Every structure is written in structure tokens, then in C-alpha cells.
Amino acid sequence: MATLDGDRLVDWTAFAQARTQLGANFVRILGYFQEDGVKSVALIEEAMRSANAAAMVLPAHTLKGESRQFGAEPLAECAAAIEDIARHCVENRYEPSEALKHVVELRPLFQATLTLLEREANPLVERRPMFGRRPAA
Template sequence: MDSELIDWTVCVATRSALGPNFVRILGYFREDGTESVAKIEDAMRVKDPASMVLAAHKLKGEALQLGALRLGLTAEQIEMTARACVEHHDTPEEVIELVVGLQALFDETLAILEEEASPLVQQRNPLGSGRRLG
């Protein structure tokens, strides 16, 4: 259910603040997020938590700014675990399930956000969101 993936209060506020630039920012999120997920997966494959930290941090920040709550919190958990692994000279196996599910979570989240940015959704609700808050 998308209400578990998206914090609509944050999403609507960001969309309102960005106005017509929301779609462009969403495009950057698609590009950056795709790159970050790939870097996290690659770092997991070679057991390199240091490389995982930066990519997870970037994904977390961008996701949370758009209201992509579950994606942001998942990226944060990967980031924090990877940071601890760097400090303890350990490998990040404990987040393997999160990393394995990250691409699907990113894709599902992005699809919801892109639907929200659709001009058809904007026509249905000229106040800026196809979602009902509350």
C-alpha cells in the first residue's frame, strides 16, 4: 500500500515548494536513485561497506526529501550498518536482505511518485496532490 511507502504530508509540501520543478527533481531522483541502488548492490557483492555508506546516504537524503519514507529509512539502515562495519572492520552481511529488496522498493516508490507528478493527477486535484491528507 502506497501510504506505507510515502509520507504524503512531506511529498505534498515538497511538491508545493518546488512547483513545476517537482517533475524535474523527480527525474534527478530517478537517475541518482538508480545509480545509488546499483552502487549499494555492487558494494554488497564485493563486501565493501565503505562504498555502501555514501551511496546509501545519498539515496536516504533524496528519498526523505520527496517523502519516500520506507525507501529513506531502508537506505538509512543500510548506511548506519555499513558505517558500523567500516568502524569495526567487518562486512555488511546483516543487511543483505535489505539490499536484495532495495531495487524493487525503489521501483515501486518511484512509480507512485511519478504517478503523483502526472498532469492527469494534477487536473483531478488542482491544489497539488492526487492524495487526500489526513
């Protein structure tokens, strides 16, 4: 599992690009990511409990794409692993037990990532210096 540290959980350059591209819609779309992510994680966990690989595919796919949009690559990779395993299990009629490790990692990874994204998106938070510049003393 990725360590829960901000510089590993989020590619801040990709995050800044998303913020620029989305402009005034950024905060609203980040809110959708939060809502969709909570639902996707819950659906994936429920599908794991019921050994239903088919029910894992769409929420994992959704979480993967939305995570990449905000530079949350470790979260996207975890969701991608779940999606890939689930698709393989559906095709071969297996139970998705192989996905358990990733499903267990998913919720804490999502929560840590979301906390970082929301903190960085908050207009009241002091911004980190970009590109190695140090703030004036």
C-alpha cells in the same frame, strides 16, 4: 519490509509539501531522484556483492536524503539501515553481511516507490482527494 502499498510507501502530505516548495522545479528534481536512485541502488548492490562496506555509505546516504525529501520514508529507512550498518562495518573492519537483508529489499522498494511518485507527479493523472474529502458524485 514495508508492504508495497502507496499509503505506506509515501507520506502524501510530505510529498505535497515538497511539490509546493519546489514549484516549477519539482518534476526536474523528481527526475534527478529517479536517476540518482537507480545509480545508488546499483552501487549498493555492487558493494554488497564485493563485500565493500565503504562503497555502500555514500549511495545509501544519498538515497536516504533524497527519499525523505519526497516523503518516501520506508525507502529512506531502508537506505538508512544500510548506511548505518556499512558505517559500523567500516569502523570495525567487518564485512557488511548484516546489510544483505536490506539490500535485497532495496530495489523492489525503490521501484514501487518511484512508480507511485511518478504517477502522482504526472499532470494527466486524476488527483486523489486530500484530507479525506470525497470527490463529488
